[in-house]
Amino acid sequence: MIDEIKKIATQNKKIVAIGEIGLDYHWNQDNKELQKTAFIKQIELANELQLPIVIHSRKAQEDTIQVLKQVKVAKKGIFHCCALKGDSIKQAIDLGFYLSFAGPITFKNSKNADEMISQTPNDRILIETDSPYLSPEPYRGTRNDPRNVKFMAEKIAQVKNIDIETIAEMTYENAEKIFNIK
Numbered sequence: 001m002i003d004e005i006k007k008i009a010t011q012n013k014k015i016v017a018i019g020e021i022g023l024d025y026h027w028n029q030d031n032k033e034l035q036k037t038a039f040i041k042q043i044e045l046a047n048e049l050q051l052p053i054v055i056h057s058r059k060a061q062e063d064t065i066q067v068l069k070q071v072k073v074a075k076k077g078i079f080h081c082c083a084l085k086g087d088s089i090k091q092a093i094d095l096g097f098y099l100s101f102a103g104p105i106t107f108k109n110s111k112n113a114d115e116m117i118s119q120t121p122n123d124r125i126l127i128e129t130d131s132p133y134l135s136p137e138p139y140r141g142t143r144n145d146p147r148n149v150k151f152m153a154e155k156i157a158q159v160k161n162i163d164i165e166t167i168a169e170m171t172y173e174n175a176e177k178i179f180n181i182k
């Protein structure tokens, strides 16, 4: 299985990252050690393939950061659908990672959106849909698709006080850089 993946990834230029990989304690708390072991093995695979990682981290931010401190990630990566709080935001940035924001930053009840956005440097910020899930306001609850990234860009523009065209260019360039797709 793993050899198969390595073979496909080396032969196909369209494979630009390994992910989503990471820790999810929302759905399962009984297998934390197993999840960490799998996460580390997947990071090792990404390192071997010289690809960045796309991290899924849900209700597990401390452990996620701890793994990333323990295991060097060669080509760094992205916190997808980022929901980091407090110190973890700075730690993720300091470790060299990008933060990618999805629909929840536009939700009226989002507690940490402004904090995350304002603490993320312009050259580390990305936007995504997580389609078909997590549609932003004003389409929350409906099927998501890439047309909706503009609502994330709008929110970031507003918090950072930068025009939306600049946000669009910045996030485009950041995506080219982290995925090495220029």
Ligand SMILES: [Zn+2]
Pocket: 020, 056, 057, 080, 081
């Ligand atoms: Zn995810």
